[in-house]
Amino acid sequence: DTGVSQDPRHKITKRGQNVTFRCDPISEHNRLYWYRQTLGQGPEFLTYFQNEAQLEKSRLLSDRFSAERPKGSFSTLEIQRTEQGDSAMYLCASSLALGTLGGTAQETQYFGPGTRLLVL
Amino acid sequence: AQTVTQSQPEMSVQEAETVTLSCTYDTSESDYYLFWYKQPPSRQMILVIRQEAYKQQNATENRFSVNFQKAAKSFSLKISDSQLGDAAMYFCAYRITGTASKLTFGTGTRLQVTL
Numbered sequence A: 001d002t003g004v005s006q007d008p009r010h011k012i013t014k015r016g017q018n019v020t021f022r023c024d025p026i027s028e029h030n031r032l033y034w035y036r037q038t039l040g041q042g043p044e045f046l047t048y049f050q051n052e053a054q055l056e057k058s059r060l061l062s063d064r065f066s067a068e069r070p071k072g073s074f075s076t077l078e079i080q081r082t083e084q085g086d087s088a089m090y091l092c093a094s095s096l097a098l099g100t101l102g103g104t105a106q107e108t109q110y111f112g113p114g115t116r117l118l119v120l
Numbered sequence B: 001a002q003t004v005t006q007s008q009p010e011m012s013v014q015e016a017e018t019v020t021l022s023c024t025y026d027t028s029e030s031d032y033y034l035f036w037y038k039q040p041p042s043r044q045m046i047l048v049i050r051q052e053a054y055k056q057q058n059a060t061e062n063r064f065s066v067n068f069q070k071a072a073k074s075f076s077l078k079i080s081d082s083q084l085g086d087a088a089m090y091f092c093a094y095r096i097t098g099t100a101s102k103l104t105f106g107t108g109t110r111l112q113v114t115l
Helices: none
Strands: A005-007 A010-013 A019-024 A031-037 A044-050 A053-057 A065-068 A075-079 A088-095 A115-119 B003-005 B010-014 B019-021 B024-026 B032-039 B046-052 B064-069 B074-079 B088-096 B109-114
Touching: A005 A088, A010 A019, A019 A088, A019 A115, A031 A075, A044 A065, A075 A088, B003 B088, B010 B019, B019 B109, B024 B074, B032 B064, B032 B074, B046 B064, B046 B074, B074 B088
Parallel strands: A010 A115, B010 B109
Antiparallel strands: A005 A019, A019 A075, A031 A044, A031 A088, A044 A053, A065 A075, A088 A115, B003 B024, B019 B074, B032 B046, B032 B088, B064 B074, B088 B109
């Protein structure tokens, strides 16, 4: 079990630039989540995939944000025209859901180490 | 909207002692799950313990146990025999059943463990 991995671990960019983050879930997991965590706050849900389908997006996910999971394996989160307010830790989590909807308490979300973004 | 409140930004406990972290939540749902996650410094978040709302019995995992009071919408975490490795941010989280399994987190409690 290699766990959830994220790349890069740190990213510094200038305002207005585009950035892309990658998440590799645990191999047999069918669900993949993106969360954002700012200083002093808990993680906030952004979006999630079941296999390659993006099933829910938070209102936090503005038009500048796009996420994909093209083959139901790894996922990318792209932020276009970054703003200073985008500075945060971006967390990815994956889980194995046995049903098509909802989840059971046994569906544990395993988190990656996160990508810390700083927009100057 | 569901909210999760952790009113203790920081807590401190001596090694081998017991500490309780508080969490309250607000929901109109009757069926849901509650979790405590631990986030050590510069390390990834891991699940500590979970509780199904329909179960009256409080969950226990080794030194970690919860006090779940459904009517009061309270879900506290008790850590017994605290160890230096317990030092971390602890997040309370909530998830409803039947729909997307996204987690709603509180703002966290930073736990310090002293010698």
